[in-house]
Amino acid sequence: MGAISVIGCGYLGAVHAACMADLGHHVVGVETDAERLAALAAGRAPFHEPGFDELLARAVASGRLRFTADIADAADARVHFLCVGTPQRPDGGAADLTYVDTAFEALLPHLRAHEAGRPALVVGKSTVPVGTAERLADRLAEATGGAATLLWNPEFLREGFAIQDTVSPDRIVYGLPPGEAGDVARETLDAVYADALGRGIPRLTTDYATAQLVKVAANSFLATKISFINAMAELCEASGGDVTELAQAIGYDERIGPKFLRAGLGFGGGCLPKDIRAFMARAGELGADEALTFLREVDAVNLRRRAHAVNLAIAACDGDVSGRRITVLGASFKPDSDDVRDSPALAVASMLHERGADVVVTDPAALENVRRVRPLLPVEPSLEAALSGAELVLLATEWREYLALDPVAAGALAARRSILDCRNALDPVAWRSAGWTYKAMGRS
Template identity: 65%
Template sequence: MRISVIGCGYLGAVHAACMAELGHEVIGVDVDPAKIEYLRRGEAPFFEPGLPELLESAMATGRLRFEEAPALEELADVNVHFIAVGTPQKDDTGAADLTYVTSAVALLLEAIPEGSHPVVVGKSTVPVGTAEALAEILEARGITLVWNPEFLREGFAVQDTLSPDRIVYGVSNDPEHAQRGRAALDEVYASLLASGIPQIVTTYPTAELVKVAANSFLATKISFINAMAELCEATGGDVADLAEAIGHDDRIGKKFLRAGVGFGGGCLPKDIRAFMARAEELGVADAVAFLNEVDAINLRRRDRVVDLATKALDGDVTGRRITVLGAAFKPNSDDVRDSPALDVARRLADMGAAVTVTDPEALPTVRRVAPGLPLEPDTQVALEGADLVVLLTEWREYVDLDPASVRTLVARPVLIDGRNAIDPAHWREAGWTYTGLGRPAAP
């Protein structure tokens, strides 16, 4: 198949490389010339394990290339066009900004010759109802639309594209367009479907809801265990033991039950807020009103870490040296969008603390978005002379630190584990004052 991917950010670059890996001829298109230059060199413009190797491999075959928008001539004879642009949160309402989606559709309408009948596939996360509105415009030109939501986890995006746990198609109510769209995507994903990956063919609204419903459920599960952490802190309970106990119930499961500083990134926070905004537009705000509390619980965990840091430093952080381990919202990523780690580091710095932030991958990004924050790439150097260490992103190298060795570097062996990622007993035995979220103080 001849495939285009409109938008070569996190989703689009991964998707383009993976489609070429599946044997298709792929052109990636983006308006950002710097991003295109990176990709043309076979370099990922962001950190994602496995992507640089995949780009290099795919480009060596000649099946993958990248062009700066509009690239109209190159798009004219494409069979399937994927829309993989961002849908950021609007500052004023929390709703999704569809500017990039509508611009991508306008680009395709200009590029696709009259009388041509390609298939356009939406992968961007959009408010329910968007696909039906776009399909009306595209079908008037004989163009078929399918909505094919993505379910990528940062740090595992290549794996999740090449070996997804399900493939969802949202197809037109028009039988001819529905059949054409399904046939085209079946050909795109032929090898994946042949391997037995579950396929769900449904309506546009359902396909749009699948992604936001999944993210809302995950956010709810995380905030639930963080709410339990608040109760444990009030009663002397241990949220880690609590999570293990309820996680053995097959109806609940253990995943996403680690209490800590909460979720962030470019998906969960924006998606649940956009979901609430769209529900309000549809007149069913009460149906997702619980997500307001999910969001509030999540943000309260950041407040709690700041409070614990202040308490650990005798009520005043001014001038005290605090080392923050981690800036990305999760390990194996350089994404600092709505990162709890970066938010806490900024707050402590604004309170007058001498904060030093370290992270294996995210520091170049932090330098752009928080230029005044002191950064140190070397973990050992970052720890030197610290009055307080705060672990906020559970990178393996931080989890595996030797507490006895690290103690020789700091001024005071005091640690706040904002991810409940390390063994309290191990660190306490090495002489550290350890504080976790929702975990009891040392006996």
């Protein structure tokens, strides 16, 4: 197997590059951000991901992984993975394909056939609107005259489990061109993924359109399930029900299952929110917008949870948070991540701060990112210091450190034993037994 290039070494690309090198491939990662490039080249992870520091350092030290800013250094690669970001456009919900198009055009002059005329393979992993792969394939044929082929291979990484999801995914999807070109592309990528395929991980082959739809369809289904249980939480609060018991009961139904039925602050991060909005925008462009109108309510339910948490915090402070010391446990959008993009926890902390509360935010990994995007929001790296003098504590991100908190010890630090469990992750009996006023979302 020839060398591999990874174009774009943000979260997706850096993890993919390091995992491929650790599996024995020779990999060159192309990254234009100078600060990120310097960290990666030195074997230092530029973001928090469990196990990634050790993996990256090992891969760089092995000599099989190197990083560069010059895309010409990727010219000798047989397979090129396109891993750049597709953020939401500032003027609407559609995906911004600027990074995809720029990286693709920069790669074109360096593509050439290898090994007795076998074409180079460009593998798209970025999450893109359906129709993007077809457009890029036409451009590839025009620019290279058949010297390269496009295959679409969507990623399914979960932050906090990225290494596992790269090395041992639950499925691998290939979007292939028809005919012999597709057969050759499949054989080429099979050689890259030989370890995973040899362990029996399912590989599905399909067309470009379906491969692009798989990722956004999966994210939309997950977002719908999360917003569904949060809508049920609203009804439970109105009727006196308990959403945790409701979720347990319906989760026994094998058609539904128990996963992602924990009501709380909802979803955030760099994928689900922007992906469902881009999906709706693309459906509208295709004249099929009615098919996805339900996603508008999914998005609305999700955003409502943040405002509702603020209202519960105000109620817990007797109707006024001004000057009240409120400790927010967690800033990242999920545990085991330092990602604060569209973070529900950070949104709630910011809204309380804007209402005059004396907010202090603590988080095991994300405080540097909080300082960067919310410089006026007070942060405290020490959990004990953050809890000291608190009049209200909010569990906003369910880090293990917070789930393991001793309510008696925490009560000795707080000025007032009042906690709002925004993730339904704590044991209410234990906290109430320690003298805390315990409130959770969707529970009487």
